[in-house]
Amino acid sequence: MEGFVSLLDPRNPDVxxxxxxxxxxxxLRASSMAFAEQLAAIHETLxxxxxxxxxxxxxxxxxxxxxxxxxxxxxxxxxxxxxxxAEQTVRAQAEQARVLLLCAPRVWSGFRDGDIPAPNARIxxxxxxxxxxxxxxxxxxxxxxxxxxxxxxxxxxxxxAARERVQPEAAAELHRRTAEERRxxxxxxxxxxxxxxxxxxxxxxxxxxxxxxxxAQSLVSAPDEPRTLAQLRADVAGDLLAGVLGSEGPHVxxxxxxxxxxxxxxxxxxxxxxxxxxxxxxxxxARELAGHAPSFIRILTDPITGTILDIDRTAYRVPADLxxxxxxxxxxxxxxxxxxxxADCDLDHNIAWADGGTTSAGNLSHLCRNHHRLKHxxxxxxxxxxxxxxxxxPTGHVSRxxxxxx
Ligand SMILES: [Zn+2]
Numbered sequence: 348m349e350g351f352v353s354l355l356d357p358r359n360p361d362v363x364x365x366x367x368x369x370x371x372x373x374x375l376r377a378s379s380m381a382f383a384e385q386l387a388a389i390h391e392t393l394x395x396x397x398x399x400x401x402x403x404x405x406x407x408x409x410x411x412x413x414x415x416x417x418x419x420x421x422x423x424x425x426x427x428x429x430x431x432x433a434e435q436t437v438r439a440q441a442e443q444a445r446v447l448l449l450c451a452p453r454v455w456s457g458f459r460d461g462d463i464p465a466p467n468a469r470i471x472x473x474x475x476x477x478x479x480x481x482x483x484x485x486x487x488x489x490x491x492x493x494x495x496x497x498x499x500x501x502x503x504x505x506x507x508a509a510r511e512r513v514q515p516e517a518a519a520e521l522h523r524r525t526a527e528e529r530r531x532x533x534x535x536x537x538x539x540x541x542x543x544x545x546x547x548x549x550x551x552x553x554x555x556x557x558x559x560x561x562x563a564q565s566l567v568s569a570p571d572e573p574r575t576l577a578q579l580r581a582d583v584a585g586d587l588l589a590g591v592l593g594s595e596g597p598h599v600x601x602x603x604x605x606x607x608x609x610x611x612x613x614x615x616x617x618x619x620x621x622x623x624x625x626x627x628x629x630x631x632x633a634r635e636l637a638g639h640a641p642s643f644i645r646i647l648t649d650p651i652t653g654t655i656l657d658i659d660r661t662a663y664r665v666p667a668d669l670x671x672x673x674x675x676x677x678x679x680x681x682x683x684x685x686x687x688x689x690a691d692c693d694l695d696h697n698i699a700w701a702d703g704g705t706t707s708a709g710n711l712s713h714l715c716r717n718h719h720r721l722k723h724x725x726x727x728x729x730x731x732x733x734x735x736x737x738x739x740x741p742t743g744h745v746s747r748x749x750x751x752x753x
Contacts, residue, residue, distance in 0.1 A: 425741060
């Protein structure tokens, strides 16, 4: 019949719209199921790692008391490298699966069937983890239906309210415990800017952070100081901003490194400089910091003889200039994907000094405490190659060096 368009004909826009909606609904369901499967696989792999630690730690370490914990850490690092996720994320995902299985089994099964979207499942896991076992059933009863029908932004509110209702502990006690988590951190943005939950030029944010660090360090060693370094940084920041701690407080010259190519400094090149803890900064800012700011350690790099510090040292102790240069070079822990800043890391001799390894740039790299211990106590293997450092996981996954920070 001329001019007739069937209700199933894709030439009919209503049909195309309906089809688009159905495809999106189907994909969301499939992605929830796939994500639940990822969480389950991570959780179950870590159970295996704890049951069979010999897969991840060498025979000589199987007898140490925390061999199982080490095996778990090595497995988390292995999963993180394979999945391209942060280790914290892998740990958090395993924990989500564990909590949901234990505290909210109906939500877990709805999530695995694709009925409950991943964001809602995560909200349930995060909140259920804060409840004592006696409150789990009541909490799940209160939210299980809404978890599959209410959008995350609103569901979070429902779930929080349900948690308050079933929470047997007093609010003051909860606040006291949560306040122990106080801390300060910097998040780097683009164009030389950073967030210290004030949007600041990175040089200012890095110096502010270094200052907080310095004051906190000076307080943490007091014999009767019960607070951790992270808590002290937060308290010092709070006091400074609230005007409680003025300029009369501990004032130590805090220095942040800035690396400037010599041609840039002379104005003959626009090659970017590098701000310690941040990365590349534009040539103008680099020149300004190197030329005027008193609180920056200037490190000039010669484009031809840039390896001047990379000479073999006969002492085990790492000279301050080499240490500073390595901090700039590495920026962070050199384990694949690890973001802990170099200033908080150990300097590791790749080939031990006792085995003839030198104290030189080619044999030294930054490793955070966690990855340093992993290198020595598990079956993770490290190798220095011209492009950087290669890590081989206990199960044989090889990760190429992360791209350099500059
Ligand atoms: Zn690390």
